Amino acid sequence: MTPHLPVLQVVIPLMAAPICVVLRQATAAWLLATGVTWSAFAISLMLLSQVMDGGVISYELGGWVAPWGIEYRVDPVSALVLVIVSAIGSVVMPYAKKSVEAEIAEDRIYLFYTMYLLCLTGLLGIAITGDAFNLFVFLEVSSLSTYVLIALSHERRALTAAYRYLIMGTIGATFYIIGVGMMYMMTGTLNMADLAQRLPEVAETRTILVALAFLTTGISLKLALFPLHVWLPNAYAFAPSVVTAFLAATATKVAVYVLIRIFFTVFGGVDVFVGLGAGKALMLLALVGMVAASVTAVYQDNVKRLLAYSSVAQIGYMILGISLVSVTGLTGGIIHIFNHALMKCALFLVLGAVSLRLGTVRLQDMAGLGRRMPLTMAAFVLAGLSLIGVPLTVGFVSKWTLLQAALEKDLWLVAAAIPVTSLIAVVYIWKVVETAYFRPVPHGAAEISEAPASMLVPIWIMVFACLYFGIDATWTLDVARSAAILLLGGAP
Amino acid sequence: MIGFEFVLPAILGLPLVGAVLIFYFGFAPNARETVTLLTAGSLFALVTTLIDPVMAGERPEVVLFEMLPGLALALHAEPLGLIFALTASFLWIVTSVYSIGYMRGHHEKNQTRFYVFFAISITAAIGVAVAANLLTLFVFYEVLTLSTFPLVAHHGSDKAKRGARVYLGILMTTSILFLFVAIIWTYLATGTTDFTPGGILAGKVSGPAVGVLLALFAFGIGKAALMPFHRWLPAAMVAPTPVSALLHAVAVVKAGVFSVVKVIVYIFGIDFLAGEPSGGWLVWVAGFTIVAASLVALRQDNLKRRLAYSTISQLSYVILAAAILAPISVVGAAMHIAAHAFGKITLFFAAGSIMVASHKTEVSQLDGIGRRMPWTMGAFAVGAVSMIGLPPTVGFVSKWLIVDGAVATGNWVALGVIVLSTLLNAAYFLPVVHAAFFKPEEALPHGDSHSGDEEAHGHSVIHDHGESPLPSVLALTITAAGTVILFFTADAPLALARLLTGG
Numbered sequence: 001m002t003p004h005l006p007v008l009q010v011v012i013p014l015m016a017a018p019i020c021v022v023l024r025q026a027t028a029a030w031l032l033a034t035g036v037t038w039s040a041f042a043i044s045l046m047l048l049s050q051v052m053d054g055g056v057i058s059y060e061l062g063g064w065v066a067p068w069g070i071e072y073r074v075d076p077v078s079a080l081v082l083v084i085v086s087a088i089g090s091v092v093m094p095y096a097k098k099s100v101e102a103e104i105a106e107d108r109i110y111l112f113y114t115m116y117l118l119c120l121t122g123l124l125g126i127a128i129t130g131d132a133f134n135l136f137v138f139l140e141v142s143s144l145s146t147y148v149l150i151a152l153s154h155e156r157r158a159l160t161a162a163y164r165y166l167i168m169g170t171i172g173a174t175f176y177i178i179g180v181g182m183m184y185m186m187t188g189t190l191n192m193a194d195l196a197q198r199l200p201e202v203a204e205t206r207t208i209l210v211a212l213a214f215l216t217t218g219i220s221l222k223l224a225l226f227p228l229h230v231w232l233p234n235a236y237a238f239a240p241s242v243v244t245a246f247l248a249a250t251a252t253k254v255a256v257y258v259l260i261r262i263f264f265t266v267f268g269g270v271d272v273f274v275g276l277g278a279g280k281a282l283m284l285l286a287l288v289g290m291v292a293a294s295v296t297a298v299y300q301d302n303v304k305r306l307l308a309y310s311s312v313a314q315i316g317y318m319i320l321g322i323s324l325v326s327v328t329g330l331t332g333g334i335i336h337i338f339n340h341a342l343m344k345c346a347l348f349l350v351l352g353a354v355s356l357r358l359g360t361v362r363l364q365d366m367a368g369l370g371r372r373m374p375l376t377m378a379a380f381v382l383a384g385l386s387l388i389g390v391p392l393t394v395g396f397v398s399k400w401t402l403l404q405a406a407l408e409k410d411l412w413l414v415a416a417a418i419p420v421t422s423l424i425a426v427v428y429i430w431k432v433v434e435t436a437y438f439r440p441v442p443h444g445a446a447e448i449s450e451a452p453a454s455m456l457v458p459i460w461i462m463v464f465a466c467l468y469f470g471i472d473a474t475w476t477l478d479v480a481r482s483a484a485i486l487l488l489g490g491a492p
Numbered sequence: 493m494i495g496f497e498f499v500l501p502a503i504l505g506l507p508l509v510g511a512v513l514i515f516y517f518g519f520a521p522n523a524r525e526t527v528t529l530l531t532a533g534s535l536f537a538l539v540t541t542l543i544d545p546v547m548a549g550e551r552p553e554v555v556l557f558e559m560l561p562g563l564a565l566a567l568h569a570e571p572l573g574l575i576f577a578l579t580a581s582f583l584w585i586v587t588s589v590y591s592i593g594y595m596r597g598h599h600e601k602n603q604t605r606f607y608v609f610f611a612i613s614i615t616a617a618i619g620v621a622v623a624a625n626l627l628t629l630f631v632f633y634e635v636l637t638l639s640t641f642p643l644v645a646h647h648g649s650d651k652a653k654r655g656a657r658v659y660l661g662i663l664m665t666t667s668i669l670f671l672f673v674a675i676i677w678t679y680l681a682t683g684t685t686d687f688t689p690g691g692i693l694a695g696k697v698s699g700p701a702v703g704v705l706l707a708l709f710a711f712g713i714g715k716a717a718l719m720p721f722h723r724w725l726p727a728a729m730v731a732p733t734p735v736s737a738l739l740h741a742v743a744v745v746k747a748g749v750f751s752v753v754k755v756i757v758y759i760f761g762i763d764f765l766a767g768e769p770s771g772g773w774l775v776w777v778a779g780f781t782i783v784a785a786s787l788v789a790l791r792q793d794n795l796k797r798r799l800a801y802s803t804i805s806q807l808s809y810v811i812l813a814a815a816i817l818a819p820i821s822v823v824g825a826a827m828h829i830a831a832h833a834f835g836k837i838t839l840f841f842a843a844g845s846i847m848v849a850s851h852k853t854e855v856s857q858l859d860g861i862g863r864r865m866p867w868t869m870g871a872f873a874v875g876a877v878s879m880i881g882l883p884p885t886v887g888f889v890s891k892w893l894i895v896d897g898a899v900a901t902g903n904w905v906a907l908g909v910i911v912l913s914t915l916l917n918a919a920y921f922l923p924v925v926h927a928a929f930f931k932p933e934e935a936l937p938h939g940d941s942h943s944g945d946e947e948a949h950g951h952s953v954i955h956d957h958g959e960s961p962l963p964s965v966l967a968l969t970i971t972a973a974g975t976v977i978l979f980f981t982a983d984a985p986l987a988l989a990r991l992l993t994g995g
Binding site for chain 1: 557558559561630631635638645648653657661664668669672673676677680
């Protein structure tokens with residue numbers, strides 16, 4: 001069984017999705033989805049430990065030898081992304097039951113779990129495949145199911161948000177496939193490792209340059225790089241709570257992974273960053289995004305939107321790390337994928353619990369919530385501190401690494417941007433904290449109780465993860481660092 | 493003899509365990525206060541066990557665990573940290589006694605939350621004192637900022653919220669923007685963040701960069717209240733008086749100046765910094781802060797605000813002393829951390845005591861109050877004398893050492909600042925003492941004084957009153973006595989402080 005782990009990672013959730021449709025019954029679908037996500041998590045952990053011990057795993061799908069057949073390829077980077085996606089996917093499940101029952105019509109719940117599993121399949125597939133076209137297929141699987149997941153919300157505005165995302169996401173995916181097509185035209189191959197070998201010969205051609213432009217723009221749309229982020233805030237704000245928590249922690253992260261994969265593996269032999277000028281462009285967009293999105297977050301009234309803008313800013317951190325093209329920088333970018341997944345998931349889960357009890361996540365309605373839902377809001381404070389980057393939380397580890405990377409290159413302006421955005425984060429997080437703890441409960445507000453245990457436990461698992469990996473970051477930094485070294489071709 | 497592997501983590505863990513127990517005993521105020529006192533007492537006892545080994549030249553170090561690859565959370569005991577830890581833990585006992593009287597006499601709400609966060613703040617302050625590297629220092633520094641936030645915002649009123657926002661804003665801004673960058677810069681330049689006698693930066697950084705790095709540290713440690721990053725301290729005065737007393741005269745602000753001194757001594761190294769002219773600006777900024785804050789203090793009518801500006805001024809004494817870069821003045825800096833702590837906490841205790849007993853908060857209301865509250869105002873006078881730096885109080889000892897250093901290095905700027913500020917200190921403290929004892933009391937508007945009612949009520953706005961509750965009077969008497977006793981027994985702390993410069 002062990003040699004087939006790479007394919008099982010993707011096939012189990014893929015097969016389970018149609019079974020959900022057949023089951024039709026909400027609880028049965030939930031049970032199946034829970035079992036599947038947790039087994040996917042177990043598989044990803046096994047893959048990660050195999051990769052860390054024994055190096056890169058290559059799996060030939062259906063026994064067809066790469067470059068003709070499709071190759072699944074697991075290295076430290078993809079293994080880490082697999083773990084993030086499946087971990088978030090499984091921790092969210094116990095929480096999903098109550099939240100989904102409250103936010104989605106009873107007769108559509110089985111569809112929710114079907115789409116959820118398909119989305120998981122797509123995201124895991126993107127991370128594991130070593131084939132550029134296969135990646136496109138999984139990208140579409142995850143994207144299409146995401147549009148449905150967002151549209152399932154009881155908020156009517158979710159429909160327009162999903163539609164907007166559909167348009168933008170489709171443009172992104174189309175750009176990606178155009179880029180892949182051009183590369184295929186020039187090299188005759190779709191396998192990433194094969195592409196990496198053949199691209200340097202034709203790197204000087206205009207076709208490849210255009211291909212790179214299409215690829216970068218397409219993926220940037222998917223990962224919501226400023227200024228291509230406009231689909232994200234509404235999609236996150238109006239999607240069902242579980243979907244927001246899951247997507248915020250995984251979807252954009254996987255897109256960042258694709259960018260890393262294209263730049264460092266497929267174009268590994270080409271001087272993309274300096275020679276083709278992608279480094280400066282990305283760095284600039286990342287910096288502007290970090291500051292602009294953070295400032296926008298401060299002025300949001302809907303806390304879900306506030307956190308969505310904060311996500312755009314945090315994606316800037318990851319891209320910044322990548323654009324520094326150094327081991328430390330890339331380590332910082334990769335570790336922030338992991339760290340940010342933990343804290344954003346925790347924060348959006350908290351908002352899901354708030355929305356369940358309060359029926360709204362608008363800031364002024366959260367007045368005095370610290371007393372009414374003490375455990376939920378305490379989790380918000382801790383995860384929020386992590387977002388700010390206070391020591392002993394994961395956010396600190398990311399910022400430490402990124403700042404170190406910027407100073408290594410003597411980029412003082414870049415170095416200054418990191419603490420400055422942290423400070424803006426203090427402002428928008430503290431806005432929520434003050435409202436929850438120092439404003440009196442509005443007069444005549446309905447009596448509400450603390451969130452149910454099935455929601456509190458996942459929330460606090462994420463919060464403890466934020467603290468644990470912040471207090472002892474040696475393991476995560478090791479993984480991220482070995483991934484970075486591998487991506488940069490073993491150079492120190 | 494107990495092993496260091498136990499003592500160093502234990503002095504961190506003890507107040508934390510105390511915090512949990514205080515929370516647990518929240519329903520029973522007497523049990524809760526007993527826990528606070530027991531924790532504070534045993535903390536001080538534990539810290540004292542470190543004196544002998546440190547005096548004998550040992551520098552025990554305990555690595556807790558690795559946080560980032562190659563960077564551990566580690567604790568160590570050295571003279572400067574020990575002085576700070578001893579001061580903080582001893583004054584915690586006294587403050588706890590005082591708080592009992594104050595918080596009950598003042599009918600404060602949420603007392604359990606108050607004591608819990610107080611204990612956590614003490615943990616963080618002790619953590620700063622025994623941090624063995626910059627990373628550990630930074631961790632506890634930030635914990636201290638966050639754990640004191642609920643204490644500053646304690647009343648929950650709009651004014652308290654505004655004050656707390658300024659407090660958090662300035663301390664977080666400076667630490668993230670400057671201190672964090674300075675630490676990573678140091679780490680990149682030297683490959684370590686360990687506090688090492690003689691410093692670690694020599695030969696790694698040179699020229700104007702030294703001055704810039706020093707600025708990142710000195711302003712980044714916002715708790716030291718170097719101008720222009722001092723506004724948080726007056727803002728924090730909205731907190732209940734025990735908080736102002738222990739945290740904003742001792743634990744928090746001393747954690748600030750302590751960190752500055754520690755960075756100068758153990759990261760830069762005195763000799764290295766003395767040879768780099770680009771670091772010379774610190775004397776000027778510290779000197780400016782001393783004089784400017786004193787001038788502002790002169791114009792404050794609110795007693796706590798006047799004390800706050802006096803604190804800003806006195807904190808820069810410590811920085812100035814360290815910035816003179818003479819071994820003897822560094823000893824003075826260490827002494828002044830303890831000296832100012834005892835003096836200023838006495839003054840704050842007195843201010844709180846006046847507020848509980850008479851509900852008076854302004855200096856102009858204090859005419860003749862010395863006759864009603866002789867113990868309180870007597871202690872206030874002693875504290876004021878120590879601030880001015882006259883014998884027989886410990887303030888004289890530290891000031892003497894600083895002056896000695898300034899003369900030895902020919903630093904006439906520093907000398908001039910000290911002379912000028914001594915006059916200013918006298919100008920804003922002595923009138924208070926004079927008014928309290930020698931001016932006639934204002935007549936009560938209604939003349940409805942109940943004769944024979946000596947006990948403080950805390951109900952009516954203007955009423956006849958005597959001394960504040962016994963625990964409060966006891967506490968401020970102890971600290972006032974402390975400032976005098978430390979003058980006569982200054983040899984012991986001085987011996988410890990001298991180890992700092994190896995002399």
